[in-house]
Amino acid sequence: MNTLFRPESAVILLAAVAIVGCEDPPESGTVARGTADADHRRAAGLLSRYDYDDAVQLLSTVVEGDPGRTDARIDLAIATMNRQEETDEADALAMLDAIHAESPDDPRAAYLSSVLHLRAGNDEIAATRLGRLLDVDDADPFTWYHYGLAQERRNPIAAVAAYRRATELDPYQRSGWYRLGSVAARLGEDDTADDALATFERLEDNPRARTVRPIYGRLGPKSMARPGGDGAARGARPEGGPWSPPVPLSVLGATPAWSTGPGARVPSVADLDGDGRLDLFIAEALEGDAPNLVLLRDEDGYRPTIHHPLAGIEDVRFAAFADVDGDGRTDAYLGRRGPNRLFLRTDAGDWVDATAASGTEDGNHDTTDARFVDADHDGDLDILLANADGPANLLNNDRDGGFTSIADRIGLNVATDGVRVLSADLDGTRDLDLLVIRDAPPHLVLLNDRLWNYRVDDVAFEAIRRADLVLATSGDLDGDGVMDLVTGDRSGAIHRWERNDAGVFEATLLHSFDAPPANLAMLDPDGDGRFEIVTNSTLGLEDTANWTPLLEDSRRGFAALSMPATGEATPMLVPPGPGRFDFTAVELAGGDDPTQSIRSNPDGLGAILAARIDDVWTITANLPPDAGPGQSRQPVPFGLGGAPTISYLLVDWPDGLFQGEVPGLGDAMSTGPSLAAGSVDRIVETQRQVSSCPVLFTHDGEGFRFVSDVLGVGGVGYLLEPGVYSEPRPFERFPMPANALAPDADGRLRLVLCEPMEEVCYLDAAELVGWSLPExxxxxxxxxxxxxxxxxxxxxxxxxxxxxxxxxxxxxxxxxxxxxxxxxxxxxxxxxxxxxxxxxxxxxxxxxxxxxxxxxxxxxxxxxxxxxxxxxxxxxxxxxxxxxxxxxxxxxxxxxxxxxxxxxxxxxxxxxxxxxxxxxxxxxxxxxxxxxxxxxxxxxxxxxxxxxxxxxxxxxPPEAKRVTVPPTGAKFSAIGFPRRLDAPQRRPDYDWTDRTPVWDVRHQRGRYTAFGDVLPLLETADGAVVTIGPGEGVELVFDPPPDAEKIHWILDTHGWCKDRDRFTRDGETIEPIPGEDRRDEAANMLLESHRTRMEAGR
The missing domain is CATH 2.60.120.260 (Galactose-binding domain-like)
Incomplete structure (x- = not known):
């Protein structure tokens, strides 16, 4: 379920959640020992939820009761170093040094103490310990990475070798690629540097990519808590094949009047009556006045419903199903030989023909394929069409019940004689591109540049445009986070398209059949988490008109529903075989309250799902897994490979927001999804504020408290309409509320400007202006x-x-x-x-x-x-x-x-x-x-x-006095993410005392200001800015005048901010840095000398 109040990032929870449970471990001999084991495991669970202080308290009790528990002592140090109170790192280092002195062969103590020595500047100590550790275990990329850090200043050649080894062991370690590129560049190894930095950028949006940071979960397995007790064992692979032999679909009641003519015979799957069961629609499967077979599933099986409103529509080639109007119910688009039909299901269960009112008939064509897709990522579902006797079309959803064709505007109308359509991220730019397969080449590839702008002539796709294609689908075949294009041609050859060294797509033959397949799908047939190509030959089907995946049982994974090409149109079922691991399933929703605004389309179509199952990634897009025609609406299954549950699930929503889900970890409103074998979890996009402006906390004499945000008037790249952007004002003078700012125990005024959202702040200057006024x-x-x-x-x-x-x-x-x-x-x-x-x-x-x-x-x-x-x-x-x-x-x-x-x-x-x-x-x-x-x-x-x-x-008045107070200190650091509290009337509030080190957000790509003293950057409004990313903040310190608490304060800020919205101009990078008109040569040198920290993505 969605996390309404505090969406914790699943990235950090990976190892802890995989090994930690809340149950007491088995008896270990004594009640005291069992209690300590249970407390240790509970502490590990607290660490996984960032409850560091509670974990410290609980582990301190465990260690006091049994000082000989080395693992508990190390975990206490881990909890302490992550808590990040004033002396915590020094205290943790002292603990770890003591353990290392007692047990020099303990790998966790050696590794973690080395990490902290590096942070303390003790490179030589760290290098010595890490070197010894690598002599014993040279297969840990995190150890190699830190060994590289320890060598950078003294021996950069050794550092390059260490980073190279780290990235060989873990090609998805972005931190290693960045350090390799940076150090190689300093050594003049330009080819190595260019390749490494290119890989670093390429991994920015890859769900498998990882960064190394001194945060729980980001330092590798040696940094994770290790409570007692065994984790759940993975089951053995079942014997047998992934598919059972085809059998006739069991239909309740009298045998239907199966068609024997040459009709479409195209099956689709969706819940047509809202009872939570998947029903079936098969175009032109029957004789008579109701040619379309509608099978509603109940507790006994599939029951024909000849009087269903969709059953009697003639000349239907296929059906496409989705929630078009955002009411949570299945709607239907029927592609026909003639004007198409759109039916909306009402809350009373009726089907209303909305074709005329919506303008979705698309003329009088022979429509061969259609897909619901949020083509422009604006949060609603559009309709992409191919026509055999006319141009392709894209019907844009106007959100007022109507649709408008934009085919002429985007260049889609040139694709006549269409056979199939595909919507997928073909160029790896985080948006959906369009492919129209024509009866004969050239096919049409439209690359989405957003805002209704598409490119049609990219040379990288020329071979695809000229290929002999009849079918196409897309998915991640090898779990590398990159969506692969797979096509079928008239000869029966199945190809995978990949870029060569020049960036041009080339075909690799995967399979060759005697004839073109009736359908082509990318599925996980045996539940091991790896996708494979499935065709009618794979399924053991012969004489097939069409088939489609069918999720009858979420525990067993996809079956296949097939229709014969000749003879009686009797549906055939290919059930799951005995040789499968268990599955779980997920269905996505852009929102669950139709009275509230949402940012992603109702079905979450186009979202990327990355499931971590123990040490295996399964990555897929929430798009139809097969080549059509038409579109089913059913959950997305994940094979568990013998594990009882998904360890954690990452969702990259179509609007660009990022969300993590962990089994059983929810919020105040829910327990979270189970993600367990046999379950179907509905995951709703968390409707949270991910961008606004920098947030202001002030010290009121007792502690920091939330006040408001600032520099909202300085937003750059904010879209008003295509081609028109708002003009930022690069200053704001914010009047402080009464009693918001007061001297702390040391007599200083303190405030924090931070970014708890997915955006960057360019802070140029800040000072306090005070007015002493008469009563x-x-x-x-x-x-x-x-x-x-x-x-x-x-x-x-x-x-x-x-x-x-x-x-x-x-x-x-x-x-x-x-x-x-x-x-x-x-x-x-x-x-x-x-x-x-x-x-x-x-x-x-x-x-x-x-x-x-x-x-x-x-x-x-x-x-x-x-x-x-x-x-x-x-x-x-x-x-x-x-x-x-x-x-x-x-x-x-x-x-x-x-x-x-x-x-x-x-x-x-x-x-x-x-x-x-x-x-x-x-x-x-x-x-x-x-x-x-x-x-x-x-x-x-x-x-x-x-x-x-x-x-x-x-x-x-004459008695009034104005005073200007510049900051005397400015410390920039990763302050974390203060917990957001949503008050009534959408009023935001934040709790400074409850901060988590990570959240479901990503940095915009670029070089950020290094952490540390940034006062020189903030002394004047000269364009030498501090670039503040998500989870980062600047604490400003001021020496107040006398009677500071009686002064009316104004915070005078100069700067800009920019969010990561898909439609923000240059929203995915921190470039260009605003303020160029302010920067002279000295300010530019000051700016660049501090921009030494590379960030991108998670």
Missing amino acids: GWSLAVDERLAILGPPATGAPILYRTTLDPVAATDNRGEDVLASVRLDDLKAAPLPTLDHRFIGRLAEPHVVELEFAAPIPTSTDDRRPWLLMDGWVEYPYAQTMFAAWQAEAAYEAPTLEARGADGVWRVVQEQFGYPAGMPRTSAFPLDGIPEGCDALRLSTNQEIYWDRLRVVIGEPA
């Missing part, structure tokens, strides 16, 4: 995300007069005065959300404010301002693209004022809004009419108004 005076700032009208200046607003509304109503006639008079984080209620688009309302939200007396108009020394406390739910770039397609505009707040004559006048259309999490924004009321005693705000954005009021800005 009765307050401070605001001219800040907002300005859309139209005057820009926000960041200037202070000093005031002593506040006009609160005496009445407030919304456009539904509800009294909302109590919600907008106090800044209590309880905002005015909103109307219904537009579930299609994040951050948009289904109808405008209007708030009218009445004041007891007219608002004064502006004079030379008195200026009225509207102050707005609140927060906004930002749409992502992906959301903006989807809304642009649907012509669904986001309308920022418009301000109207009522004059003395009772007439409402527009003061400013779309003036702006609070730029992020809870904050105070302001807008000048220069344009209000005389006698204005009421204001009206209207918007269709998801903006939460907490407090609304008018203040009168005045010049600074």
Whole structure:
């Protein structure tokens, strides 16, 4: 199940979850020993969930009770070093050095102590211990990697050899490839460097890739806890073959009137009645007025339903099934000889013909294939079509119930005489490309450059375009994380296409049959976690019109449902054979609440699933595993290879978000998926905020607390519509809430700017500006995300007069005065959300404010301002693209004022809004009419108004004093991910005291600022920025003036931010670094001298 509150990264849980259980181990002789074993195992479980402090406490008890338990002592050191309190690393090193002195042959003590000596700068000690360790065990890539680190300064040639050995042992160790490339470059070994760094970049999005970091789970097997007790043993491979002989499908009741004519006879699989069982649809299998066979499965078997609405549609070639409208139910698209038909299933169980209303008939063609696919990654399902007597088509989902053809726009209309379509990531760029197989070459390959831009002439695919193809499918045949294209031709040859050294695709013959197969699928037939090519010959089928995979039993894996090419159209079943391991199965959903906005399409089609089963990876895409025609809707099975469960599952969703799932580890709402043999787990995408802006924590004298975020106005590359991006403002002056900032025990002011999301912050400068004001005076700032009208200046607003509304109503006639008079984080209620688009309302939200007396108009020394406390739910770039397609505009707040004559006048259309999490924004009321005693705000954005009021800005009183406090310290480090707490009305909050070292996010590719002292980079706004990635933060320290707690503080920040959304311009890299217009030669040298840390992906 999805993790609603704290999505823990499954990457870190790999080894611990595989070896740790929560049950007590078997009796070991004494009750005390058994209790200690149980506590040790529980501590290992705590480590796997990042509960380091609790693990330290529990392991301390175990060690105190039995100081001779060396493994427990080492695990205590592991827990201590990961806890990362002030002296923890030094304490852990002392523990490990003591164990190493007692047991110099203990590999874990030698390895872990070496890692900590490296972090302490003791390279020689580390090199000596690691060298001895390699003399005994030279097959551990993590030891080789750290041996390379220990040798880099003293003997770079030896370091290169060590990194080369590490990457030979583990070709997916990205850290090893990066260090190999970097050191080889310094030695002038350019070819080695280029190859290594190219491999490092190529592995960025590979689920198997790993980075080495001083974090639990990232340092290899010698760094993992080792509690007592044996893990679950893997079962032996069952005897027999993977497939049983074909048998007629058992159909309940009277024998149907099987067709003997030359109909389509194409089977598809889906749950057609919502009962959780998979039903069958077979086009043109019967004689009579209901030519399509609909078999609904019940507890007894398959029961024909001749009166089903889908059964009587004539001239159907195939069916494609998916949840088109996002209501959780199966919908059907029937490809026909003639206009196609779209049927939507209602909550009452009826099937409604939505063809005319949706515009999905695609003319009067002979349609040979169709696939539901989120071609543009905007979160809905489009329809890709091939026609035998006309052009191919892509019907774009407009999210208003209608579809629009974009074939002409993207160049798809040139593909006439189509036979099959395929949607897959053909070029390895994390989006779905399109292949249309024509009756004769050339075929059409459209490479997705996003935003409806496709390339058709990439020379790397020329051989594919010219090949003799009739079928195609895609999947990961060898578990390397790269999707392989497999095709069949008219001669019966099956080829796998791979890039050669020049990057051009070449065919490798896999199998050769006497005739072209009826279908081609990439399946795991024996449950060992490895995919194989399956055809009708593999299944022992003869005279086959078509067949399709069928998951009748999630424990047994795919069966096959086949239709004969001649004679009676009697369905044949190829059951799973006896020689299979057990399977588990997963079904994905982009969301499970139709009233909420989602980012991925309803069926999660296009997601990449990577299952780790002990030490084996199985990687697949959530796309049809076969070549069609049509499309089934059924769970994705995973062979367990004799293991009882998947160790952990990684999901790379179509919207680019990353999610990890571990058996039994859920959240406050669920226990998590079982991922066990025979289960079918529904995994819903976690609807979490993965980008916003840098988050601000301040020290209030007792500890750090969450305040808000900053620099949301500085977002770069944010898409408004294709070709149009927002213009960032590279500064924000944030007024601190009262009591948010106070001296700590050492008399210092401290704050942290960090990135707990999937984005990068380019922090250029930061300082505190304080105002000491007389009693009765307050401070605001001219800040907002300005859309139209005057820009926000960041200037202070000093005031002593506040006009609160005496009445407030919304456009539904509800009294909302109590919600907008106090800044209590309880905002005015909103109307219904537009579930299609994040951050948009289904109808405008209007708030009218009445004041007891007219608002004064502006004079030379008195200026009225509207102050707005609140927060906004930002749409992502992906959301903006989807809304642009649907012509669904986001309308920022418009301000109207009522004059003395009772007439409402527009003061400013779309003036702006609070730029992020809870904050105070302001807008000048220069344009209000005389006698204005009421204001009206209207918007269709998801903006939460907490407090609304008018203040009168005045010049600074004589007693006022302004002070500027630059930072005296700036420490940059991997602070981890503070736990996010989702309050009502989507109000974010964070718990600084509960931080996890990793999360389900990825770094944008590039060279980041090195950890350590970054004060020189932040002293002036000169473009020499600190690049802050996910889980990283800068702690700023200030020497406060006297009476600091009485000062009104403004945090003056300069910088930018950029998220990793698929539609953000250059969103997958940190380049280009903004601020080029600010950087002189000295600032550029300063910037580059600190950018020595390479990050990319996980």
